[in-house]
Amino acid sequence: MIEINLQLLCFMAAALLVVIGLGGMLFLDNIIKKIIAFTLLSDGVNLALVTLGYVEGGIVSILEPGTSAGAFPENAVLIFGPGIVLTNIVIGVSTTAVLVAVTMVLYRRYGTLKASKVLKGERK
């Protein structure tokens, strides 16, 4: 049987997601598509963070009755990663909400979603 290094695969997928997100933000012209690309980027970061807490043969960090408290520290997932993912999700939600709100307002003003038309560099 082929042994699969799960952590490695997850890290590579995370790197791929990050770069796809960056590329999407750079190459797609539609503002909504740019926002979707940002969510991909954010998901890649989340995947990297979750993978960081991976422990071989580990358990969820909830103490079930009857399990050994002594073995818990060694076997439970590292707590930083999942904790930070919560924060990243919240930040992602808020940023996306602000982006979508401003996009809505700008769409009502200009009637288009093209970043190259709406977000031209111009002075008043």
Added chain:
Amino acid sequence: MGSIDSLYDKVKRFVTEFTSGKSTSSAMTGYMTGELQIVVFMMILASFFRIFSIPLGMVILAAVVGAIFIFGPMIKTIEDENSSDLNRVLFWVMIYFAVIIAVTLWG
């Protein structure tokens, strides 16, 4: 090319390129000063090469001075590249980031 006439043309073009477009006097002074700033700045950057060797620094300085005259007023390009167009800024950020990573990883 290379005659006095073409040099005169070049200087004339150099000056007239500023006055095209929005040519109020105060905007003009801005463009002229900006151009001079860029020239001096590029010369300073060129002189940084003295830390490798002084003759190399002098050669590059001379090359930069030549390039400045050939490529004419750069201020318009600088202004375009520094506009707050989202796609353009994203592009430049990616380039910067790639350069930083490349320099630190393999420099």
Added chain:
Amino acid sequence: MNESISNLWSIPLFIIIPILTAIALNIMYNRKKAISVTAVASSFALVVISALSPFGFHWFTGHPAVLPTGGYTYRADLLGWRLSLEYYYGPLQQIAIFLASLLLLFVVMISIKSLKKNIGPYISLLFLTFMSSAIVIMVNDFYHMWIGVEIGSLIVAGVVLASGEAVSQKAALKYTFFSALSGAGLAIALALILGVTGYSNISDAIKAMPLSNGSLASILYVAFGFTVLSWVYAGGLAPIHPLKADVYGASFPHATVLLQAQSKLMLVAIGLLLLRVFGTLPFAKEVMLSISVLTMMLGVVMAMLQTDFRWTLAYLIVSHSGLVTLGISLGTVQGIIGGLFQAINDVVYMSVLLLACEGVYYFGRGTSIKSVSGIAKRAPWLAIAAILGAFAASGVPPFNGFQSEIILIQASLNYGMPELAIVVLMVSVTTFIALFKGIYNIFLRPDDALNNNEKTGTPVPKILYACLAALIFITVLFGVYPQLAINFLTEAALKVVYIPWVP
């Protein structure tokens, strides 16, 4: 120094008071009298607390540090891995937060006086701006700094959006895109540093950094790259400077006062972090120096090209954050002192100029040099304030800009880079030209329409003149007695250079 105080009483108040005030103001919405009483009282309380507080640490939630030998300790000066979040309030933090709270007080008073209807959410955002800058300058933790930077950038977007104009909405959208980008970048940097060290406290992470292990070095390089990305974003440095300038130019000038203070504090905080964590990596200081030089030059060149005084100021703020960056990225004690002092001076004199610009804005014809002129006839004190501010910004003695720029020039000469000294000089000279181009056209150029007593706009509130007078007083005070500020900054610079402890 009383650094063993590990539960300093004042630190939580800097965060909690703005939060509660902001919530209250947001719910009040359009009850102007209640809003003004609450806001002024709370910002005044912040000024008083920051002036009175001693120095020390605060460990939120009161969990101890784990000693490397086993066992726990509550002493902040011992070597231990901290289980809880650590804030530090030292001399640098004191002067920065005192100035920020003073500016908050001024800005709140001016905005209550000059804005009409529904000011609750706007003023609560101003309070949250203060909160985010206090967080970022005090915190000694990667994770928390990331949250601070993110909440700060959302707040900036809100402050800009509040004017409801198309140009502000566009600026806010662009800025928020980069907030998303740099937030994700900082999160990756956080993940990498956590993966390498396992600690999110910065001091602990530095102690645990496996610098001897060459194979892990590339992780640190990439983390450095991502942190630089967010530094560039938060401080408005070279590639993102057009967006930052957009944000400064598109918000109300009085709001820009707070925004630029927040941005300078973030610049200082993340810059010191970069220096402490990555300062020993090869090329780190060179990358930071090149970004600072580019920012300075592009900022002032773009400032020369602007025809709107607000945008001139916006680009000048950006370019002067390059000066701050220059000092920090030199990495010497003198350089860091110069950079920090420049940050503080910059906040003060740019506030003078921005408030003068705010005065011009009240005449109702915008701030473009094409559309408005002859203000000096109607508001002579405003003109004098603007001219004094311009002198301070361009490094004319006896104002404060002179003192910090001379330190920066000496520092770059001592570092062995006279070119940097030339760049600093060029920046100050060009600042002078760019500012006087605007000031001459707006204040001094004669104008017929205004001489005919044509009344447009709204009268400049008296409180604006009071704030201008106070800020000019600070400008001259720091210019004549620079030691007043430098005494506060030396300790931070020494700590950053010699021990990996909190700045």
Added chain:
Amino acid sequence: MDSKGLKGSRGIIAVIALMIIFVGVSTSLLQLNGNVARGISPEYNELAPYEAPNNLASWVYDYRGFDTLIETGVIYVGALVSVLAIGRGIVRVKGVEGDAPVAPSSMEFNVSTLNVILKYFGVPVIILLVAYALLVLTGAATSGGGGFQCGVIFSSAYLLGMIFYGRKNPLNLSKKFLIAIGGVGWSIYALLGLPGYLTTGYWQYNVGADLWTSGVIPGVDGMAAVVPDILRQLFGDPFRLLLVMSDGTYASTAGIVPLINIGEAFNVIGAICLIFLVFVYGWNDEEEKSR
């Protein structure tokens, strides 16, 4: 730059830059693979039996509770700013004219054409979702979940109701109520630090257990109990949760964590429901006054 700008040489440069970034990120993550330093995480796990059984909850709301306070602020600010963008609280300088603000408008969707089956199953689904949200909230300290999850589930129920039944849905929450509940949630969270601050000097000190009885963390001299013995005899030890593990019984003290969870849930409900409501129906100052 127009849309064609990234198709020429610039596009190639950008692709190369992206590839460099990919190589950088992936090499660093590759080296991290298998080399992750455990750092302080095992310490947190070791202390878990003395805190809440759900170690993530105790990390998020106790050890790094103040981080989560600011994080809660992020979502509050997100709601504040996105609603500000739509039109709530746009300010003007007296006597200075600016651009006309965008006219507030609401999305058009016709509620009456809804499928009968959906219409009659909507209410039970909403009730179930709200119940589930409350379940997640109350079990946060002992199982997975928490305030944020509760808020998100509740607001999805609200969104469902809005789509099925329009503005007058079963969860008929007004804008004022949502703004108030969001603010109240965040201030509950912020003020829950006050008791610990006043008694011990540490903000957000987990007052639940250590003031009631003495400290539990091994190796630290906890605070002496402030609560008189008679009260403890009367009420027992309400802040303790006994964890029966295979290697002994541990007294776990979630303390103020469940209360913080409630504050967070209020805040998230207020923020996300407000975002949904204003995105769909817009914000109109005149209408708010007349209501």
